[in-house]
Amino acid sequence: MNWFSYRDGALHAEQVAMSRIAEEFGTPAYVYSRAGLEAGYKAYRKALHDVPHLIAYAVKANGNLAVLNLLASLGAGFDIVSVGELERVLAAGGDPGRVVFSGVGKQREEIQRALEVGVHCFNVESETELDRIQQIAESMNKQAAVSLRVNPDVDAQTHPYISTGLRDNKFGIDINRALAVYQRAAGMPNIEITGVDCHIGSQLTRGEPFIDALDRLLLLVDDLQAQGIELKHIDIGGGLGIAYNDETPPTPSDYLNTVKARLHGRNLKLVVEPGRSIAGQAGILLTRVELIKRTDHKNFAVVDAAMNDLLRPSIYSAWHGIEPVEPDDSKEALVCDIVGPICETGDFLGRDRALKIVEGDLLAVKSAGAYGFGMSSNYNSRNRCAEIMVDGDQAHRVRRRETIADQLAPESLLPE
Ligand SMILES: Cc1ncc(COP(=O)(O)O)c(C=O)c1O
Numbered sequence: 001m002n003w004f005s006y007r008d009g010a011l012h013a014e015q016v017a018m019s020r021i022a023e024e025f026g027t028p029a030y031v032y033s034r035a036g037l038e039a040g041y042k043a044y045r046k047a048l049h050d051v052p053h054l055i056a057y058a059v060k061a062n063g064n065l066a067v068l069n070l071l072a073s074l075g076a077g078f079d080i081v082s083v084g085e086l087e088r089v090l091a092a093g094g095d096p097g098r099v100v101f102s103g104v105g106k107q108r109e110e111i112q113r114a115l116e117v118g119v120h121c122f123n124v125e126s127e128t129e130l131d132r133i134q135q136i137a138e139s140m141n142k143q144a145a146v147s148l149r150v151n152p153d154v155d156a157q158t159h160p161y162i163s164t165g166l167r168d169n170k171f172g173i174d175i176n177r178a179l180a181v182y183q184r185a186a187g188m189p190n191i192e193i194t195g196v197d198c199h200i201g202s203q204l205t206r207g208e209p210f211i212d213a214l215d216r217l218l219l220l221v222d223d224l225q226a227q228g229i230e231l232k233h234i235d236i237g238g239g240l241g242i243a244y245n246d247e248t249p250p251t252p253s254d255y256l257n258t259v260k261a262r263l264h265g266r267n268l269k270l271v272v273e274p275g276r277s278i279a280g281q282a283g284i285l286l287t288r289v290e291l292i293k294r295t296d297h298k299n300f301a302v303v304d305a306a307m308n309d310l311l312r313p314s315i316y317s318a319w320h321g322i323e324p325v326e327p328d329d330s331k332e333a334l335v336c337d338i339v340g341p342i343c344e345t346g347d348f349l350g351r352d353r354a355l356k357i358v359e360g361d362l363l364a365v366k367s368a369g370a371y372g373f374g375m376s377s378n379y380n381s382r383n384r385c386a387e388i389m390v391d392g393d394q395a396h397r398v399r400r401r402e403t404i405a406d407q408l409a410p411e412s413l414l415p416e
């Protein structure tokens with residue numbers, strides 16, 4: 001389902017025409033749909049209404065403050081991987097008691113801050129980190145709630161760069177070591193064991209790898225119980241994919257019904273960490289065709305967005321739907337690559353697309369609500385673009401476009 005649809009010959013986000021947004025706020029711009037974000041979150045809430053649960057939205061997918069604030073107001077918790085993400089959650093009104101802290105390289109100051117505000121738990125990714133948390137918690141005279149992120153050695157069948165549950169990946173504690181690490185943790189005075197966690201990758205389009213990983217985790221839960229270590233929660237991570245093109249991932253409810261059936265009869269709160277499946281389809285990148293470049297071999301539509309705005313096509317060869325905002329059949333179809341102005345051949349948003357476009361037309365790059373703005377950069381000293389949230393018939397700017405002055409301000413010169 002997509003919250004961007006065509007009416008009166010133009011693409012609308014809910015009731016606002018994209019051409020109006022381009023006029024008012026300029027391009028390129030990310031445009032999010034409040035209704036889409038709400039629906040993404042509520043799909044999880046509905047699927048989990050009958051079991052104790054925590055929906056910890058993965059901030060990395062889209063950490064815009066208005067997005068976080070909206071999700072917090074709906075009751076979401078958050079999965080964070082840095083103190084920066086923690087501060088964003090707090091600034092957006094999120095409840096630290098509903099935050100899980102993941103990541104393989106948590107720094108001392110980050111652990112300290114998380115203990116200070118009282119996060120729900122740390123998803124611990126190594127024994128070294130466990131020792132570090134014990135040490136810091138002791139120095140602060142606090143108890144640290146801890147869940148071990150286990151690496152179950154399961155192939156998520158996704159792009160290798162975003163697969164995280166194989167034993168060759170840097171994430172989590174080898175499942176074969178987990179029992180011993182739990183036993184060590186149980187003896188640490190400032191550690192409170194609360195759960196177990198795994199996250200095997202992102203953009204999974206089949207349910208089997210999730211269930212495979214869950215089954216392995218449940219064997220561990222049973223072993224722990226036999227050793228007298230009782231867990232309060234099981235965190236199955238995020239990772240559910242979306243349809244960028246013709247993929248057919250399970251819906252949250254299909255996926256979670258299978259999970260709930262597996263957990264039936266166990267006294268475990270179910271924690272999930274979805275990112276993409278909440279925000280992905282609720283955003284587009286709006287861009288304008290600067291010029292059309294024709295050669296004997298190939299045509300290029302050079303647009304005003306680039307790989308610095310949307311990196312996914314460049315680094316994962318990811319496919320995003322690209323469509324004119326005002327489709328016009330009277331125009332001639334042009335087979336072209338949609339490219340940005342950046343000095344890299346890898347700077348493309350789409351390849352070999354047939355588009356009926358001329359210079360000046362607006363394009364929508366679809367399914368860009370997750371891992372879009374969050375992965376953007378200032379490469380080639382380009383300004384990071386604005387973010388707009390459409391709410392019914394209103395469009396609000398929820399982050400202004402940077403200016404060159406913003407980029408120059410923090411720089412310092414060597415003393416003379
Ligand atoms: C630990 C962790 N949790 C949750 C997520 C969210 O994943 P997704 O956006 O695929 O749901 C990620 C990213 O893959 C992650 O690394």
Ligand SMILES: N[C@@H](CCCC[NH3+])C(=O)O
Pocket residue numbers: 060162202203312370371375
């Ligand atoms: N950045 C990735 C997803 C990585 C998920 C983070 N663990 C993407 O754009 O698809």
